Amino acid sequence: MLLYSSVGKLSAATCSGVAKNITLAIVLPRYNTAYPWAWPRVGPAIDLAIKRINHDPNLLPGYSLCYVFESSEDDSGYCSDSIAPLVAIDLKFTHNPSAFIGPGCHYTCAPVGRFTSHWKVPMITAGASAYGFQEQKTTYSFLTRTGPTAKKLGEFAVHVHRFFSWTKQALMIYDDKKSDNRHCYFTTEGLFYELQKDNITLIHLPFQENAEDLDYQQLVQMIRMTGRKTTMQAGIAFLLPKRGEGGKEGKNELKKGKEEEIWRHFPRTVQTKNLTLAVVLPRYNTAYPWAWPRVGPAIDLAFEKINQDPNLLRGYILHYVFESSEDDTGNCSDSIAPLVAVDLKFAHNPSAFIGPGCDYTSAPVARFTSHWKVPLITAAASANGFYQQKTTYSFMTRTGPTQNKLGEFLIHLHQFFNWNRHALLVYVDEKIDDRPCYFVAEGVYEQLKTVNISVLDTVFQEKEGNVDFHHLLQQIKSKGRSE
Known part of the structure; x- marks a missing residue:
């Protein structure tokens, strides 16, 4: 866990001892200027704005504006969805700020935005452009976004489709494992849901990007056959999340009175x-x-x-x-x-x-x-x-019981029988609850890798009606030493 600096050392704006203080809590990336809202980019502007407000007697008379700052970065310089809510909670209960500025990144804005709305404290950010923030007005009722949003891009795409009378949209989908802000991922999400709302048919094709036998020519031919136009983002379109996956927004607001103590x-x-x-x-x-x-x-x-x-x-x-x-x-x-x-x-x-x-x-x-x-x-x-x-x-x-212990048991089993390869069938798990089977497979998968046992997977779409299970079983037999 990142050991972040104390809040007191980062309180760059000084409040007047005469006037009453209005404190703003700022949670932004401290160093990584790859983010447009990083502190080196926006900090000087915030300092200038606060100085001007405090020096103008006609603005906030009787009050002095100041701020406390904490970083939302982890050790590698990326936005952290675990650190951001921790420091936001610390700032809330040590300084009781009147508003929050930041955090900016999708996965950090989601938990912090839920807390600030629960506390009824305004939160302003130039980020959080993901589609889920627009949909959950109750969950993020105190969130104000000043920047562009994926929803607006989706609305623009709808107008383009209407103008040209397009009714089908083909998308190439792959497993986006990037753990940071995932701009292309959330951009595609906005396109997907706005086009879907306008009754435009969206057709997708699952494939494994790093597969050795991947036939890109066949993929392009399928796109030409199934879609009138193809949307590509950064060379490829991204996996579209289940509703609410961007920042894990959901319909789960806490209702007063219902969850009584x-x-x-x-x-x-x-x-x-x-x-x-x-x-x-x-x-x-x-x-x-x-x-x-x-x-x-x-x-x-x-x-x-x-x-x-x-x-x-x-x-x-x-x-x-x-x-x-x-x-x-x-x-x-x-x-x-x-x-x-x-x-x-x-x-x-x-x-x-x-x-x-x-x-x-x-x-x-x-x-x-x-x-x-x-x-x-x-x-x-x-x-x-x-x-x-x-x-x-x-x-x-x-x-x-834990899944890593199950994985350790299978390691002993493989070592006893001298097995060194393991074939797994992998599918898109759309279950949004506790996913016990998913985590069981994860424990097995991760533990087998620790002893250099090769784990091969075959990707397929379970809900598609044309799945050739006989072919999948043949692949398992050819890739794995034992069924």
Whole structure:
């Protein structure tokens, strides 16, 4: 985890001791000028603007404008969707700013924008052009974007199609694994959804870009056959995300009153102190093994036994506060879980967290609890990434089985039978919930690579009606030593 500088050292604008302070929190890349909104590019303009406002008696009379700054970069100089929300939360609760400026990049704006809207604090950015920010007006209700957006580009493409009476659009799609701001990816997303809204047929062709036997001539011929016009971005069109994947925007806003706080009190004496645990779990959906109806009674019994035993936690009374990590559809929500976790932290300052459970909800919450140095215990979070990021999730304890252990078992199996190749069928996983099968395969895949076992994959589109499964099985037989 990046060790960022203290806020005080970066408070470049000085507030007057006479006037009241209006503090702005700025979260931007500190050094990397490849970003148009990097601090070396926009910092001087912000300084000049604040100085002019503070020196003009007709602007903000009785107030002095100042700012505090934190970097959203990681060690490699890229925007970090884990660091940005951490520093934003720190700035919120140490300086209580009146507004946020930044962060700029899509994946950093998404979590910070959800928090600022939850706090009802305005956030202004020149970035965040992804289509998802436009759609989720409730989730990002306090977000103002001053720059161009992918939606406007999509609307322009719609007008062009109407002018020329085009009704079909062919796109080449590939697996974009770039982890930074992905300009072309989100540009294509805006085109895709706006054209789709206008009833323009979009046809796509999945292929593996780095495949040895890739026939580009055949791909181009298929495009000519299926689409009247081809849109290419930076030489190739990008994989179009599921709605809400850009920054992981969703329909998961926290509704007041629905996720009310639940306290559990037990008999206590005047001499006892409270020891609070924060529980963040799905409230109703018992399809999750860690859902509240399944584990809540056990927690109640455990707390009752501890509090009634004078030899356990002498001088303390154990109790908990609960919030749900579910969205309106009953699924784990990676936007709601961190919101309620932050609320519980600063409202009750718990000594530990229990949950959330699901992989996508555990990841952001565990990053926060490790940053706060507060233990988090979960029966799930089995994905391989939690095992590898020991620093990021340093205060996390997993009590259940993990996928890296499954991968280690398969390593022993391969070594016992002297297997050195492994063939996998890979498909587009469109499941937006916990994806247990996906993470099981990931654990196997990543662990096998650690002992130089070759892992070969064959890409196909499962939902396409013309999938030749016989051909796929033949490929597996030819690529893998054993089925």
